[in-house]
Amino acid sequence: MTSILEAPTRTHRIVFPFTAIVGQGEMKLALLLNIIDPKIGGVMIMGDRGTGKSTTIRALADLLPEINVVADDPFNSDPDDPDLMSDYVRQQLKENISLQVVKKKVTMVDLPLGATEDRVCGSIDIEKALTEGVKAFEPGLLATANRGIIYVDEVNLLDDHLVDVLLDSAASGWNTVEREGISVRHPARFVLIGSGNPEEGELRPQLLDRFGMHAEIHTIKEPELRVKIVEQRSEFDQDPQKFHHECRLQQEELQNNLVRAQKLLKQVNIDYDLRIKVSEVCSILDVDGLRGDIVANRASKALAALEARTDVTISDIRRTIVLCLRHRLRKDPLETIDSGCKVNKVFNQVFGLETEEY
Structure with a gap:
């Protein structure tokens, strides 16, 4: 209780x-x-x-929403998930001792x-x-x-x-x-x-x-964007409270999207054919182990959940696969090509998107 x-x-x-x-x-x-x-x-x-x-x-x-934690617990134990509880809190539950719960920022x-x-x-x-x-x-x-x-x-x-x-x-x-x-x-x-x-x-x-x-x-090169960044920073420094208030609606919308995506994630499906192609990309790139395959699948599902969908698309994989694989490639000291370009090239080849622009 x-x-x-x-x-x-x-x-x-x-x-x-x-x-x-x-x-x-x-x-x-x-x-x-x-x-x-x-x-x-x-x-x-x-x-x-x-x-x-x-x-x-x-x-x-x-940005992240507040979470429920057991009061005065140094491990931020989740009162509803045994896997995120300390032994002490778990023991209290076994003994039917009432837990005091507070809301806390992440x-x-x-x-x-x-x-x-x-x-x-x-x-x-x-x-x-x-x-x-x-x-x-x-x-x-x-x-x-x-x-x-x-x-x-x-x-x-x-x-x-x-x-x-x-x-x-x-x-x-x-x-x-x-x-x-x-x-x-x-x-x-x-x-x-x-x-x-x-x-x-x-x-x-x-x-x-x-x-x-x-x-x-990388450092942003476009002069217009650089000016915009400088102006925003100046506005924020002059009146942080006002600047934060002006962004409140966008902040709340993104926060709600994250909460919804976390709940939706378990329902997201990635077709077997897409999983086969992700693994084919990893194999052609000679990625050691299976971490690349696992993370690429997880990331594409998380992106689908973020956009309130329950089926992973090729676009989801395209937008996440470079982030998941670029650091797992074997580096050739004589090669100047960017690892992200290499991943994109193989992705295009495997998914039949040779002419697609990025």
Whole structure:
């Protein structure tokens, strides 16, 4: 049995509205699809400095609707889904103890590059565990991020071991901490978003492959668009409240679309013939493993759900397949062709769309 309480009113800093961001369609699409289906596996965003990566990601977190969480639970447990509950909350339900539920904004965790493994995963007080016989667990950032977003700026500079930990938790939805024979496990289902500047180096291919999607963004060249971006930013800086209010209807419409798409996703179907062709594209491109096939299927279904459809079309696959495969291709150091062009070329060949313009 649960009782819903109102969360205390908080004043929070107004962030730039997601719907007001000009351009960067590839990045925005990848982020929205991961919100609809977190099992896509997160987004790696690579692009020039000053292209709005951090602004867009913070705007996305602010856009998301409030969720129900168990009050005073450090893991943001879902009162209705056992897979997203901590052991303590699950035990309370077994004992028929009433849960107090509050509404809370989706949490976004900024992971600092200097974070330690204990800070990320949590730590166990061995002395307390041995002397008092209790699992003295201090939750880390993965606990805070359950049912939310983890953002790592300059992820290509983060220690590889920590990237491994994040990707393992994002894939499994659980975080396990073990110290001296004592083990603690808690839900950690989140959307992992990494960003970086290619000039500072790439992630190792083994780690890059574990990100569901890879978006490339570039500095906008059109003078008119640049002027529009500068003007919007000036308006927002002068009066954030007014600017946010002017975007309220578009923000609410997109928010409602995301909620509807999350509910519709289970009903979306992708024909067997389309799945065969997606796998044929992956095979011709010599993509290692099956992650590419799985993510391409998931992403196209999420796009169909976003547009309120229950059947995936060739257009859905075309709009998402580059995001899902470009970072999984084997790189030839002597080749200058963009990996996205290569994916599009093979897609056209397999789907019989050689003459289609992109």
